[in-house]
Amino acid sequence: xxxRLRDRSTRRTHDTRGEASLSAHIASDIxxxxxxxxxxxxxxxxxxxxxxxxxxxxxxxxxxxxxxxAQTGAPVSTVYRALAVLEEIGLVHRLTNSTSEYAxxxxxxxxxGHHHHLACQQCGTMLDVTLADHLExxxxxxxxxxxxQQQFALExxxxxxxxxxxxxxxxxxxxxxxxxxxxxxxxxxxxx
Numbered sequence: 646x647x648x649r650l651r652d653r654s655t656r657r658t659h660d661t662r663g664e665a666s667l668s669a670h671i672a673s674d675i676x677x678x679x680x681x682x683x684x685x686x687x688x689x690x691x692x693x694x695x696x697x698x699x700x701x702x703x704x705x706x707x708x709x710x711x712x713x714x715a716q717t718g719a720p721v722s723t724v725y726r727a728l729a730v731l732e733e734i735g736l737v738h739r740l741t742n743s744t745s746e747y748a749x750x751x752x753x754x755x756x757x758g759h760h761h762h763l764a765c766q767q768c769g770t771m772l773d774v775t776l777a778d779h780l781e782x783x784x785x786x787x788x789x790x791x792x793x794q795q796q797f798a799l800e801x802x803x804x805x806x807x808x809x810x811x812x813x814x815x816x817x818x819x820x821x822x823x824x825x826x827x828x829x830x831x832x833x834x835x836x837x
Contacts, residue, residue: 707749
């Protein structure tokens with residue numbers, strides 16, 4: 646993992662001291678990076694694109710288009726167009742899981758830092774999680790061994806942990822006894 650990713654990943658953890666100024670600093674870094682990458686392709690950093698980036702930078706989870714639209718106040722078609730441009734440039738990633746009919750969007754890892762997802766198989770909600778450095782190192786070693794055994798060139802990875810969120814366990818008697826045990830996992834590598 647690059648120092649840049651590790652630095653941003655570390656900053657994603659919540660430090661209550663100076664959290665507002667830290668968030669403003671991170672948002673400023675993100676906007677500068679986005680503006681630079683859009684400028685390289687001669688694409689304007691419009692008010693809507695900036696609002697979409699703001700919403701995605703402020704959350705700790707991938708969001709649906711409806712959620713992004715609600716928070717930006719922009720028309721849904723405008724949000725879709727902004728996301729399409731940001732996704733094409735590689736600034737936003739579209740995430741899907743088999744338990745939700747809606748795609749979710751998040752900023753690329755090079756903007757927010759390396760992380761994984763908890764994905765609810767009932768409601769489709771996805772949350773970003775960052776592992777402690779020693780656990781991330783153990784996971785990287787295990788995946789490197791797996792890739793080597795399969796003669797696969799591992800470039801990066803992202804773990805989606807699929808289960809049932811607390812809200813769904815509370816409202817669904819079928820999952821009342823579940824206390825967060827792992828249902829299944831999948832490893833997705835980023836081929837870029």
